[in-house]
Amino acid sequence: MSKEIKSTIIDLGNINVKFIGDNKGKFSSKITNDYQSYEEGFQRIEYNGTKTYIGIGELSREFNKADRDYMAQLLYGIGKANTADTTETNLTLLLPIIQMKNKAKLVAALKEKTFNFKFNREDRSIKINDLLVLPEGYASYYSLDIEDRKGDVCILDIGSRTINICVLENGKIAKTNTIKLGSFDFYSKIKAIENAKGEDFTEEDVQRLIDNGLIKIESKQYIEFLGDILNLVKPYVNLKTYNTIFTGGTSLMLKDYITKLPLSKFKIHQNAETSNVDGALEAAKKVWSNGNKQQ
Template identity: 45%
Template sequence: MITVLDLGNNNIKGLTDTNGPITFRSNLSRDYEAYPDGFNYVLLDGQYTYFEKGTFSKEYIKTNKDYKAQLLYGIAKMNDADLIDTNLTLLLPISEMEHKKKYEDELKNKQFKFTVKTTKKKDMAVNIKDVFVVPEGYASYFTLDDNTKASNVLVIDIGGRTTNSIQKN
């Protein structure tokens, strides 16, 4: 399986080669909740992360954010299975591509076991085999048909905090 996720500042977007797309707000909370199952969450390493409530991260560099719970929640929202083996594609602003090794080092050939509640509560394991990091603007280019790709193309990605463009002549 191939999983593509954009861990955006305002929204998380994702799809797989068989499921998606999904979108959810990137705000989260780790505050105590008396009834955790009343919320959507990931329980990873003994810590609850609740989704689409709380605050948005103010960290500018995406790889410096505490992103693992969001990543696992996104994978869980796109898959019903309890065990997922996937290759992962993540997007970064062009100006942050120098930091892509952090994603690769922290995720490649790693297994994550956690409890998640999206529509229902379940225990999951996600095995990330490989990690491929691409600039955000380039991702849209690969969705274009061959005739458009052969012409002059300008792709502009207007994100929550960054704007990237690529031009192909």
């Protein structure tokens, strides 16, 4: 009997990377290749002679995830998700719905490739046996309970750079779309307001400063941002006619205002931040338990 290949799920998010394997968790998408005099104090990956430090530096401004310099984050995520004795894995990645046309780039770069790298101080060698790429938003459908999957469902996956719309009618996809708007745009607006007062903040600073009370956000600013989201969604789907599931990290940021919307049937996903990786894990089980291999 051939041994079962492990499955690793990685969501290369714009603000956080989420992962599931032997372990489950997340880490900041900030990276830097700048020299650090005390490298042992940082999480790091070394690949092809380049050291990349994780959790410090800057977020990527590249919108297209397949064109982003993602390798350090991916290998670090695989390292975090799996035990040191893991030598091969099937891998599931996620792309915004509108970027699924770039799936082939990821397949060519990763499928059936072996990667030798240093995870902090440990030498690792992992082969990506097979690769599954799923659309964000739709992946969350597989994380829903049976009751929430019934009838006509609209999943609104509100992330840091995109809103992924996935409409399913009786379990079948009826329409999908991606809108370029997310919490990063909100942070950019707040940054501009604060810097007009003489500050010198970046988008990376904003949420930390909000959490620490150094930037005060008024309710009307969140309400206006939610209004912007709904106005952009409106041409694609009438939310009043669907069981609407709000998910993604930005839906948690706006939860106090989403819950007051005049919709007939809606909810915020109970695991909104991880619904895509949770659903991707269930979808991957269905694919690989049947012995299928992605083309």
